[in-house]
Amino acid sequence: xxxxxxxxxxxxxxxxxxxxxxxxxxxxxxxxxxxxxxxxxxxxxxxxxxxxxxxxxxxxxxxxxxxxxxxxxxxxxxxxxxxxxxxxxxxxxxxxxxxxxxxxxxxxxxxxxxxxxxxxxxxxxxxxxxxxxxxxxxxxxxxxxxxxxxxxxxxxxxxxxxxxxxxxxxxxxxxxxxxxxxxxxxxxxxxxxxxxxxxxxxxxxxxxxxxxxxxxxxxxxxxxxxxxxxxxxxxxxxxxxxxxxxxxxxxxxxxxxxxxxxxxxxxxxxxxxxxxxxxxxxxxxxxxxxxxxxxxxxxxxxxxxxxxxxxxxxxxxxxxxxxxxxxxxxxxxxxxxxxxxxxxxxxxxxxxxxxxxxxxxxxxxxxxxxxxxxxxxxxxxxxxxxxxxxxxxxxxxxxxxxxxxxxxxxxxxxxxxxxxxxxxxxxxxxxxxxxxxxxxxxxxxxxxxxxxxxxxxxxxxxxxxxxxxxxxxxxxxxxxxxxxxxxxxxxxxxxxxxxxxxxxxxxxxxxxxxxxxxxxxxxxxxxxxxxxxxx
Amino acid sequence: xxxxxxxxxxxxxxxxxxxxxxxxxxxxxxxxxxxxxxxxxxxxxxxxxxxxxxxxxxxxxxxxxxxxxxxxxxxxxxxxxxxxxxxxxxxxxxxxxxxxxxxxxxxxxxxxxxxxxxxxxxxxxxxxxxxxxxxxxxxxxxxxxxxxxxxxxxxxxxxxxxx
Numbered sequence: 001x002x003x004x005x006x007x008x009x010x011x012x013x014x015x016x017x018x019x020x021x022x023x024x025x026x027x028x029x030x031x032x033x034x035x036x037x038x039x040x041x042x043x044x045x046x047x048x049x050x051x052x053x054x055x056x057x058x059x060x061x062x063x064x065x066x067x068x069x070x071x072x073x074x075x076x077x078x079x080x081x082x083x084x085x086x087x088x089x090x091x092x093x094x095x096x097x098x099x100x101x102x103x104x105x106x107x108x109x110x111x112x113x114x115x116x117x118x119x120x121x122x123x124x125x126x127x128x129x130x131x132x133x134x135x136x137x138x139x140x141x142x143x144x145x146x147x148x149x150x151x152x153x154x155x156x157x158x159x160x161x162x163x164x165x166x167x168x169x170x171x172x173x174x175x176x177x178x179x180x181x182x183x184x185x186x187x188x189x190x191x192x193x194x195x196x197x198x199x200x201x202x203x204x205x206x207x208x209x210x211x212x213x214x215x216x217x218x219x220x221x222x223x224x225x226x227x228x229x230x231x232x233x234x235x236x237x238x239x240x241x242x243x244x245x246x247x248x249x250x251x252x253x254x255x256x257x258x259x260x261x262x263x264x265x266x267x268x269x270x271x272x273x274x275x276x277x278x279x280x281x282x283x284x285x286x287x288x289x290x291x292x293x294x295x296x297x298x299x300x301x302x303x304x305x306x307x308x309x310x311x312x313x314x315x316x317x318x319x320x321x322x323x324x325x326x327x328x329x330x331x332x333x334x335x336x337x338x339x340x341x342x343x344x345x346x347x348x349x350x351x352x353x354x355x356x357x358x359x360x361x362x363x364x365x366x367x368x369x370x371x372x373x374x375x376x377x378x379x380x381x382x383x384x385x386x387x388x389x390x391x392x393x394x395x396x397x398x399x400x401x402x403x404x405x406x407x408x409x410x411x412x413x414x415x416x417x418x419x420x421x422x423x424x425x426x427x428x429x430x431x432x433x434x435x436x437x438x439x440x441x442x443x444x445x446x447x448x449x450x451x452x453x454x455x456x457x458x459x460x461x462x463x464x465x466x467x468x469x470x471x472x473x474x475x476x477x478x479x480x481x482x483x484x485x486x487x488x489x490x491x492x493x494x495x496x497x498x499x500x501x502x503x504x505x506x507x508x509x510x511x512x513x514x515x516x517x518x519x520x521x522x523x524x525x526x527x528x529x530x531x532x533x534x535x
Numbered sequence: 536x537x538x539x540x541x542x543x544x545x546x547x548x549x550x551x552x553x554x555x556x557x558x559x560x561x562x563x564x565x566x567x568x569x570x571x572x573x574x575x576x577x578x579x580x581x582x583x584x585x586x587x588x589x590x591x592x593x594x595x596x597x598x599x600x601x602x603x604x605x606x607x608x609x610x611x612x613x614x615x616x617x618x619x620x621x622x623x624x625x626x627x628x629x630x631x632x633x634x635x636x637x638x639x640x641x642x643x644x645x646x647x648x649x650x651x652x653x654x655x656x657x658x659x660x661x662x663x664x665x666x667x668x669x670x671x672x673x674x675x676x677x678x679x680x681x682x683x684x685x686x687x688x689x690x691x692x693x694x695x696x697x698x
Contacts, residue, residue, distance in 0.1 A: 012663070015674045015675055015676035016676050016677065048663065050664075192658070193619030193621045193622075193657070193658045193662060194619075194621040195658075196662055196663070199660040231603045232669070233660055234672040235674070269562065269563065270562065270563075271601075271603075272565070272601030272602070272604055273603035274600065287559050288558075289559040289562055289587075291596055291600040292600060348663075350665075351621045351662065351663075352624040352625050356663025356664065422662070424624055425624060426624045438623070442619075442657065446657070
């Protein structure tokens with residue numbers, strides 16, 4: 001009997017010798033004359049168990065992980081390829097994890113966008129259809145443009161890239177623009193450290209993104225789409241292009257989609273290592289073949305976007321969610337979440353944790369619960385000290401802030417951002433002033449240079465923080481830093497300069513608390529400020 | 536112009552021609568040229584400029600904006616170390632200084648034997664499994680100091696074998 005064995009081919013699996021694991025399995029199978037079918041699926045996002053090797057059984061898939069190349073001999077000795085639920089030898093293998101679906105890390109999640117991740121062969125159209133793929137498109141085909149946009153508005157979907165702008169409003173604006181040529185642009189420039197949800201989507205279920213983009217095209221009357229993918233994601237590039245070619249071959253893309261005589265063409269374009277190109281207007285400049293300088297708004301890209309035409313620019317997860325919203329209806333989606341934060345957000349647990357990975361949950365769980373339920377402590381075994389949420393422009397949160405519910409408004413209320421849902425955990429060895437300095441350095445490195453507060457403010461910022469770290473005129477320099485941050489917040493053209501002060505100030509606040517704890521006699525910055533009668 | 540540069544120019548033109556009429560063709564062309572040569576040779580710049588009816592200065596301006604594009608030939612291998620926060624929290628600062636010391640170079644430099652060029656990178660999207668490095672199109676996770684040495688030593692050995 002042929003056994004079906006799944007080994008992901010996503011970046012994480014490959015980064016941990018996944019290709020060698022697959023090769024060893026094939027070799028062992030050939031040597032022991034076992035008939036196996038190897039499926040290279042996407043990851044389920046349980047990255048601490050990768051490479052996760054699964055065997056199909058009549059009761060579901062049985063998982064083994066994390067598998068190293070040298071484990072394959074012992075897995076074959078345990079006859080793992082013929083594992084059924086009651087094969088004792090396989091169950092006794094130290095890497096045996098039981099049914100994949102029952103792994104608590106997965107079982108506790110609410111997967112809407114990532115329902116198929118790790119289950120299907122990511123580029124196989126039939127597999128996608130067999131798992132409810134293209135249902136949203138079929139529905140959209142029967143609706144008028146306005147009805148599709150209405151459905152998205154009713155779902156309450158907000159941009160998943162970080163800014164959380166209501167997707168329905170954006171689409172409506174583009175729909176209302178009378179223009180011959182409109183564009184759908186997918187922002188796949190996922191540059192935030194601690195985030196990998198877009199990558200996982202593109203590597204595990206790229207057809208869902210493609211479906212969402214086709215629906216967006218139908219909705220607003222655009223016949224051309226671009227996926228702007230960062231060049232740091234070579235594996236996503238390969239998988240996306242395979243999926244795209246397969247979709248063309250089956251007429252889901254092209255000039256006659258599903259025999260409807262409607263057209264939607266799609267191309268993947270590679271970025272070139274510029275974080276700023278994740279900002280939508282910079283991205284559009286880059287797509288046009290220019291330096292990625294941020295544009296002034298207005299005009300909004302929805303009105304004058306790519307090549308001056310009305311353009312929908314949406315994040316990977318927003319567009320993927322569209323496929324699901326159309327398939328199951330706006331209400332099902334809106335029923336998840338709290339307040340104005342509707343649906344689910346894939347949180348990405350990263351950094352110094354034992355169990356990092358993607359956790360898709362409805363909005364509203366607290367950060368603390370998420371970390372307690374999933375992260376399982378630090379790799380270093382030391383206590384957690386600080387958590388940066390929302391990427392390099394997000395705040396460093398101290399333990400007293402971890403009770404905050406994970407929704408856009410609650411985070412905004414404490415001066416933090418949820419952003420793209422990236423969560424980076426640091427242990428107590430973290431030097432927060434050094435992190436603050438790095439945030440400024442990152443802004444120096446990545447500023448497009450168009451506006452002064454960002455371009456020069458970041459250089460001065462990292463100099464001032466270095467002085468503070470050296471103990472050089474600390475009080476005055478702290479005041480100077482606050483002043484500089486204020487200028488950057490108020491005067492920068494985009495979020496790069498405008499939000500860099502968020503990690504800087506939050507980290508410096510925590511750093512000062514740390515200093516005061518160590519030396520209680522040191523007066524606080526405010527006290528010193530008062531005693532000097534201001535500066 | 537010698538025969539080699541004539542051939543190189545022909546090669547560059549065969550890369551440019553099918554791409555030049557795409558909307559926003561410059562980045563796709565620069566990627567394709569760099570994929571072929573490992574960097575963007577200066578001869579390519581004027582050819583691209585004339586194909587796109589732009590000035591060489593404009594093409595230079597675009598190349599210099601993006602970290603990914605290089606106008607100098609690198610070592611046989613480009614090793615990129617992730618400097619972003621998630622990798623920092625898992626020890627990438629130690630890895631960085633170890634790598635510089637082991638290779639006796641700083642970022643943006645190439646080893647004396649022209650084997651390895653060291654570059655920083657800001658996030659490879661493998662943030663649950665850092666510290667991460669990238670060599671060519673391969674991303675390698677959980678790179679501690681020992682693993683880095685192993686990987687780099689292998690690169691040096693394979694270079695010797697090729698020679």
